[in-house]
Amino acid sequence: MSFSLIACIGKNRELGKDNDLVFHFKEDMKFFREKTKGKTVVMGYNTWKSLKETPLKGRTNLILSHRDLNSLPESAKRLENLDSFIKKNSTSAEEIFVIGGASVYKLFLPHAKTLYLTEVEEEAKADVFFPTFKKEDYDLTTLKSLTENTVKLNFNKYIKRS
Numbered sequence: 001m002s003f004s005l006i007a008c009i010g011k012n013r014e015l016g017k018d019n020d021l022v023f024h025f026k027e028d029m030k031f032f033r034e035k036t037k038g039k040t041v042v043m044g045y046n047t048w049k050s051l052k053e054t055p056l057k058g059r060t061n062l063i064l065s066h067r068d069l070n071s072l073p074e075s076a077k078r079l080e081n082l083d084s085f086i087k088k089n090s091t092s093a094e095e096i097f098v099i100g101g102a103s104v105y106k107l108f109l110p111h112a113k114t115l116y117l118t119e120v121e122e123e124a125k126a127d128v129f130f131p132t133f134k135k136e137d138y139d140l141t142t143l144k145s146l147t148e149n150t151v152k153l154n155f156n157k158y159i160k161r162s
């Protein structure tokens, strides 16, 4: 399984603004919780800050940062050796979720087998974007589509062809 990226993006791959999310959909939050429950999640320092430095419950939280990050809560750790972490887990049986933000998605995209993208059929003002990727290199399955608050969401799963 190795690395899976999971994100909610707009029509132009909008991810966030002012270090917060641009979209807040209940169904997307639920999907995110179900997918990542019990798993290891990897995030960048800005995303960690946006979570108010509170680990996501029931998951092992790994944070990428050049800072020391002293006195982290028990279920959160600084991801120290990125290269060996990627090497060790690229073909692991465990599915490790990369949960953002933009810089960390970009970093892990070449190593990820699966992308779970909740694609929102709407535009938003944003200052960070999901990286571009070659859709033709992936097999796409739409897991579900639904409308929340009159906005259509497509829960798409992209699996990289080997």
Ligand SMILES: NC(=O)c1ccc[n+]([C@@H]2O[C@H](COP(=O)([O-])OP(=O)(O)OC[C@H]3O[C@@H](n4cnc5c(N)ncnc54)[C@H](OP(=O)(O)O)[C@@H]3O)[C@@H](O)[C@H]2O)c1
Pocket: 006, 007, 008, 009, 014, 015, 016, 017, 018, 019, 020, 021, 022, 043, 044, 045, 046, 047, 048, 050, 064, 065, 066, 067, 082, 099, 100, 101, 102, 103, 104, 105, 107, 128
């Ligand atoms: N729509 C979604 O699904 C979604 C999901 C998650 C986040 N977001 C949004 O994305 C935005 C944050 O994204 P971002 O790109 O600004 O920040 P980010 O990727 O969350 O964090 C960036 C920080 O991570 C650390 N980092 C990154 N690469 C590293 C490396 N190779 N080694 C060590 N540390 C590394 C650095 O922290 P230091 O400066 O401490 O070294 C860097 O400043 C927010 O707006 C957030 O709300 C959206």
